[in-house]
Amino acid sequence: MISVLLVDDHPVVRAGVRGMLDGEPDIAVVGEAASGAEALTSARALRPDVVLMDLRLPGLDGVGATSQLRTVAPDTRVLVLTTYESDADVLRAVEAGATGYLLKDSSRADLLGAIRAAARGETVLSPKVATRLLNRMRHPKQDALSPREANVLRLVAAGMSNPDIGRTLTITEATVKTHLLRAFAKLGVSDRTAAVTKAMSLGLIPPDAGT
Template identity: 60%
Template sequence: MTDPVRLLIVDDHPVVRDGLRGMFAGDPGFEVVGEAADGAEALTMAARHHPDVVLMDLRMPGMDGVTAIGRLVAADSPAKVLVLTTYDTDADVLPAIEAGATGYLLKDAPRDELVRAVRAAARGESVLAPSVAGRLMGRLRTPRQPAEEPLSQRELEVLTLVARGSSNREAAARLFISEATVKTHLLHVYAKLGVNDRAAAVAVAYDRGLLTPGGR
């Protein structure tokens, strides 16, 4: 008899986690080994329970899903990450896939489709929601436009730390500069990338190739 797929559920909404746990707990082909409410907790739980598949939300307080995916890959975790989220914009899809996600589904996916996707992810197969596959194909056909104004070395250093989950204060300490200087650098980054906040800056930077999982 084949061993059940060991599953870690990561979502900041308890109701969603409860629903997913109930869905998979009733199937002998799966074993829910843990739950996490954010990316940092997901990393801890993955190291402790060694899941085969991590069912990962993206937009969560604290460490987001993309950062957690990148860190799992950097740590050589054998777990496959299947993104399960509400969002299918370029700013969500592309960074998640580039960070190392095996698949990407939306939360309105039918139960049978989700079950098949988790099994496929456990085998290392990529599963993409139709709208996500369409976006990726469209991006492959459309050459990326370079940034109008390049980021400075210091701005890239600040953005790299932000992408890894550092606060302004932590980034300042790492770079031996003031917190006010970090904020100034971020404002310049926002202006150059045409965004208004940290999350969007990181997403656009991944999209343009300014940042890469595990480095810059």
């Protein structure tokens, strides 16, 4: 029996997913959580085989929770189930330790297959996500940002000034400017707004980074 923990801040979504899983002879939903913090607490207590993890959660987000689950429940597999498919979201989730990445428009059959594959420790990707990553590998972006450059642009998108960004990242304002200039050069733009817009369109930073 594959035990599953559902993590999503929308009760209707959790109810819908539970309904899709109910009745499967080899899958049992053992708990639900509405936030990253609740997910960690539930995973520590329940030790599920698979966590279905949304990315956008209040407080600790899905990526942060996935990363911490390595310590809290190292044998638990995390299968991201989200509406977001940008390269940045996928890479952050995989780097945090997610076994798979599935979109919420996936069919019931795909979801069930992904849960079973994740429980076996296999990597599972939505066909759309797999296509995006394959295309990225075949045609790597010369304008790809470094992790620090992407972080700086995410904070720019959030409305932070250079001094604020420096304090947040514990770097000097001069270093912030250097990261911005390098990002401008890679993206082929000349200002902060254009850099954020292009980075979002390329999937280098989350499309809702400024919200």
